[in-house]
Amino acid sequence: MDVAQLALLRELADRGSITEVALALGKSPSAVSQQLRTLQRQVGVVLVERVGRGVRLTDAGTALAESSVRISTAIAEAEATWDAYRGGATGVVRVASFQSASELFVPGMLTRITEYPGIRVEFDDQDVSQDDFADLTADYDIVIAHRSDDVLPPAPSVLRVVPLVREPLDVGVSLGHRLAGRERVTVADVIGEDWIGVPVDYPIDRVLAAMAVAAGTPARVIHRSTHLPLIENLVATGHGVALLPRHTSLGRAAGRYRLLPLTDVRAGRHIEALLRPDRAARLAVRVVLDAYVAEAALQTSAPVTGR
CATH class of the missing domain: 1.10.10.10 (Winged helix-like DNA-binding domain superfamily/Winged helix DNA-binding domain)
Known part of the structure; x- marks a missing residue:
């Protein structure tokens, strides 16, 4: 054959x-x-x-x-x-990632691989429904995906799945919001607010839908976007509340908005790398993937301050 x-x-x-x-x-x-x-x-x-x-x-x-x-x-x-025998990893590594994960990991990842001048990383922004990330592995060496807590990762027999971080989702409110003085909130405290959301069936939207089910009332979503800085700006200017990823949004929160953890629902998203097994075996891909894993470990060990 x-x-x-x-x-x-x-x-x-x-x-x-x-x-x-x-x-x-x-x-x-x-x-x-x-x-x-x-x-x-x-x-x-x-x-x-x-x-x-x-x-x-x-x-x-x-x-x-x-x-x-x-x-x-x-x-x-x-x-x-x-x-490895010839002395180093070389080649192009194609990465697909949604924007907030790129913001969280890419700068540090690129710094880590500077000792491998033979590797060139090419990036594409790909923010799709969580069920569609696996399909991107047909065209990319590494796909940085996210999924909500209630969704299982792809089967390991089909793709290699490398966990990077579970990122908590907090409720973002403006500094002038009635709840801004709280340290944490419940679903009942916030479900009746105007919500700034993401597209339907994206991981953050699934968490908001679960909150609505728990509260027995639908969430009133007045705007949807995949652009996290826009969502943060709308929250900061008092146009609604939103579920915001803690590690990604915390650095921009000071003086603009508060991040309030939810006490009565498990709210988070899993960020992971998806790879075809054959591409995961490439030396250059291993180097880039190891850099992502190291950056993820750094993010999760950083102290949570400024909320």
Whole structure:
């Protein structure tokens, strides 16, 4: 079996269509189809079947796609060993991350990897629904994702999941708000406020929805945005309250707004790195991932002050 042809099955399993596989690999759809037909002739088993106007892997195709992951990982591990023998990690590492995580980790991470001049990190802002982060691993070496407490991480058999930090979510209120003098609040204290939220089904929105269920009343969301500084500005100027990530927002809180922990609900988000196993084996990717883990440890050990 040809390793490159097996890799096409993995791509088809991840991307769902021959057209998407062709776009990702810089090939024509007909070339991808031809390689898949060649592989089918070699193994003597149907690997891909038509469904409507598209295709899907058969059970045999799925089994070979899973084998392709193990083969690609073994090759990447061998290359990493060779890179280490030759004296260092080199190459481009592509990272997708939502903005507030980039703000929290990227400056320190880049400082940590300056001793590896052969590594170049390319970043893309990707703030998507928490169910869609796993799909980004098809195009990026490292995906920095977040999920709410009630959602399980992807299965380790599919992706490598590296926990970075659980970040508490506090209620942000303006300095002139009626609750600004409190040290902490309950759901009942705040659920009736005007809320500045994030898009539906994002991790922070799921926490707010859980608060509404606990209180037995819907939350009144008057504005939604993925841009954290805007949300903080709206809170600071008294246009509503918001659930704000503690480690990320605390540095901008002094003199502008208060962060009040919730006492009667577990409010937080898990930030973690998602990687394909074969890409996680690359030496350059390991270096960048280790830098992220070190930065996360630094953030969680920092004293919580200025609230």
